[in-house]
Amino acid sequence: MRKIIALKFSLFLLLLLELSGCGISDSAERIVPQRLILTGSSTVAPLAAEIAVRFEGQNPGVRIDVQSGGSSRGIADVRSGVADIGMASRPLADDEQDLFSDQIATDGICMIVHLDNPLISLSDEQVKSIYLNEVSNWKEFGWEDAEIVVAHKADGRATLDVFVKYFKLKNPDIKADVIVGDNQQGLKTVTGNRHAIAYVSIGTARYEVENGAPLKLLHSGKIAPTPSTVASGAFPMTRPLNLVTKEPPTGLAKQFIEFAMSAEVHDLVEQQSFVPIKN
Amino acid sequence: MAKRPLSEKLDQLVGLLVRSSSALMVGMFLVVTAAILRNGLSGLSMEFLTTIPQDSGRGGGIGPLIVSTVLVLGICLLVSIPLGVGTAAWLSEFSGSRQVVTKSIQLSLDLLASIPSIVFGLFGMVVFCQKLNFGFSILSGGLTLACMVLPIIIRTVYFGLRAVPGDIRQAGTALGMSQTRILRSLIIPTAMPAIVVAILLGIGRAMAETAALIFTSGYVMRMPESVFDSGRVLSVHIYDLAMNVPGGETNAQRTAFVLLTSLLVINLCASQFSGRWLTGRRA
Numbered sequence: 001m002r003k004i005i006a007l008k009f010s011l012f013l014l015l016l017l018e019l020s021g022c023g024i025s026d027s028a029e030r031i032v033p034q035r036l037i038l039t040g041s042s043t044v045a046p047l048a049a050e051i052a053v054r055f056e057g058q059n060p061g062v063r064i065d066v067q068s069g070g071s072s073r074g075i076a077d078v079r080s081g082v083a084d085i086g087m088a089s090r091p092l093a094d095d096e097q098d099l100f101s102d103q104i105a106t107d108g109i110c111m112i113v114h115l116d117n118p119l120i121s122l123s124d125e126q127v128k129s130i131y132l133n134e135v136s137n138w139k140e141f142g143w144e145d146a147e148i149v150v151a152h153k154a155d156g157r158a159t160l161d162v163f164v165k166y167f168k169l170k171n172p173d174i175k176a177d178v179i180v181g182d183n184q185q186g187l188k189t190v191t192g193n194r195h196a197i198a199y200v201s202i203g204t205a206r207y208e209v210e211n212g213a214p215l216k217l218l219h220s221g222k223i224a225p226t227p228s229t230v231a232s233g234a235f236p237m238t239r240p241l242n243l244v245t246k247e248p249p250t251g252l253a254k255q256f257i258e259f260a261m262s263a264e265v266h267d268l269v270e271q272q273s274f275v276p277i278k279n
Numbered sequence: 280m281a282k283r284p285l286s287e288k289l290d291q292l293v294g295l296l297v298r299s300s301s302a303l304m305v306g307m308f309l310v311v312t313a314a315i316l317r318n319g320l321s322g323l324s325m326e327f328l329t330t331i332p333q334d335s336g337r338g339g340g341i342g343p344l345i346v347s348t349v350l351v352l353g354i355c356l357l358v359s360i361p362l363g364v365g366t367a368a369w370l371s372e373f374s375g376s377r378q379v380v381t382k383s384i385q386l387s388l389d390l391l392a393s394i395p396s397i398v399f400g401l402f403g404m405v406v407f408c409q410k411l412n413f414g415f416s417i418l419s420g421g422l423t424l425a426c427m428v429l430p431i432i433i434r435t436v437y438f439g440l441r442a443v444p445g446d447i448r449q450a451g452t453a454l455g456m457s458q459t460r461i462l463r464s465l466i467i468p469t470a471m472p473a474i475v476v477a478i479l480l481g482i483g484r485a486m487a488e489t490a491a492l493i494f495t496s497g498y499v500m501r502m503p504e505s506v507f508d509s510g511r512v513l514s515v516h517i518y519d520l521a522m523n524v525p526g527g528e529t530n531a532q533r534t535a536f537v538l539l540t541s542l543l544v545i546n547l548c549a550s551q552f553s554g555r556w557l558t559g560r561r562a
Contacts, residue, residue, distance in 0.1 A: 037415065042523045045498060046335035056501075065509050067415055067497045068519070082409065182522040207525040271334065273525060 036252050039067040040074015040087030041158060042182065043201065044241045047105065047272040048087055051260050054268065064256065071158045075099065078246050084253050086244035090158040100249065101242040104260045105274040108202035108230035109162055109237045111218040112187070114194045118143055121219035124236075128167050130197060133175035138195060151189045151198035152176030159183070162239045163199050190215055199237075202230060203273025230275045241274060312539070318529070319536025327533060332500045335524045336516060341534055343502040347417060347510030348486065350503060351496055354421025355428060355485050360478060362425075363432030364467075370433070371440035372462055392430040399427045400491035408495060415509040420496025427491055428481035435480060439473020440466055479549050486542060489514045513538045 052064035074086030333339030403423025497509035520527030
């Protein structure tokens with residue numbers, strides 16, 4: 001009995017070795033593929049991965065590996081040379097000006113509330129007063145007597161940086177009830193709580209609304225949160241989705257970045273709910 | 280006489296508590312499974328299991344991800360089982376009177392077992408991806424996971440080996456068997472169920488792991504060509520679909536269903552295997 005089991009196990013091991021082994025010899029026979037590594041923003045990663053698939057299709061023998069981990073990590077990895085290209089869903093900070101960035105798309109950020117909420121728009125001052133807890137009840141906006149549940153992003157998130165910068169708030173002053181990480185978490189907080197308010201990427205919020213989520217995107221003053229107002233620059237709160245390199249891009253990196261900025265991928269940008277940059 | 284009813288009541292109360300806690304346990308499992316079954320079973324097909332993901336995972340299947348998961352898990356077990364069983368055997372059988380060493384090893388194992396997996400992820404990224412230059416690869420991911428499950432495997436196997444009655448060792452010594460022979464022919468076979476449990480716990484932990492793999496085996500959804508390629512595992516896929524991809528929920532649920540089912544199958548196979556092993560020994 002034991003021998004049979006031992007035999008089976010060694011067969012399994014052989015199979016595993018075979019699997020990994022044949023792969024190695026395969027790639028050795030072929031030309032070693034040209035490889036490009038991207039790391040960074042989890043917002044940009046799905047879009048970059050789709051662009052990479054199309055790019056690989058057009059350039060046989062090229063491998064574009066898209067990793068994730070956050071904008072700051074993308075920038076750190078570009079600096080240390082771990083990645084050829086970093087992905088950042090925010091503009092370069094003051095101490096990152098030595099790097100080179102190319103914008104591949106724009107993402108708008110808007111306030112969202114539950115569909116039951118009669119509110120249509122909020123002025124900048126109103127948003128500020130909610131996040132500073134100067135106003136804490138929906139009654140003051142002419143709705144029912146209920147506490148406003150304020151959702152705020154976790155530290156280090158690119159959306160938070162954009163939000164705080166736009167409203168000229170200091171992060172420690174913000175009185176939040178819920179701290180959320182990714183976009184999807186912000187959306188789920190509001191769909192699950194009638195009295196919540198949050199700020200999220202316009203594209204993802206619109207996608208959720210189209211798929212029946214009980215959400216409402218608030219106008220910023222009089223400007224509606226739509227791809228066209230984001231594209232024209234009329235909508236105030238936006239952020240660039242950037243590809244970052246240590247040196248001015250050359251070779252394969254240059255080819256890929258140019259491809260990612262070209263009209264050839266605008267459908268992919270829209271498919272991922274972002275706004276393409278049209279010249 | 281006055282005390283009796285009180286102690287009986289206490290017994291009843293404890294009985295009730297114990298029963299309700301196990302009922303709660305089963306209930307929780309059923310709720311989770313039902314939710315995943317309800318949402319994950321629809322649209323699940325052979326095609327989903329074999330094709331490549333499309334549109335950031337919203338469409339298409341999870342074929343390459345299954346291959347990546349199997350490879351990562353294979354490397355993890357290939358490294359962690361021999362190392363784990365070896366260390367446990369040394370701790371249990373060969374360390375002799377070296378109490379200080381044994382105690383410090385056990386302490387470090389307990390500490391290692393309680394380290395959050397993201398720390399292993401960062402460690403794996405620095406050591407395997409950067410220092411050893413494996414890059415984002417299935418190899419790096421498997422080795423990182425091996426580091427993570429080692430403490431669990433060693434601990435479980437160690438307790439299994441310690442639970443082997445001392446009589447068996449004495450009998451072996453009386454027959455003039457060498458220590459190696461006693462270990463190989465008497466102790467390890469007797470402790471086999473514990474070893475199987477240890478491997479199962481390791482597999483469970485490894486397959487459920489997300490944080491340690493994001494930074495090591497990575498995000499790439501392409502079919503891996505070798506263990507030096509980056510490959511996304513199922514749990515990372517579920518995480519990414521649920522957190523970063525709007526509209527990714529349906530496929531996240533389907534993938535969760537596949538992950539849960541394969542864990543269940545592995546568990547069933549292993550209990551079958553260890554059961555047969557035991558009866559085989561007795562016969």
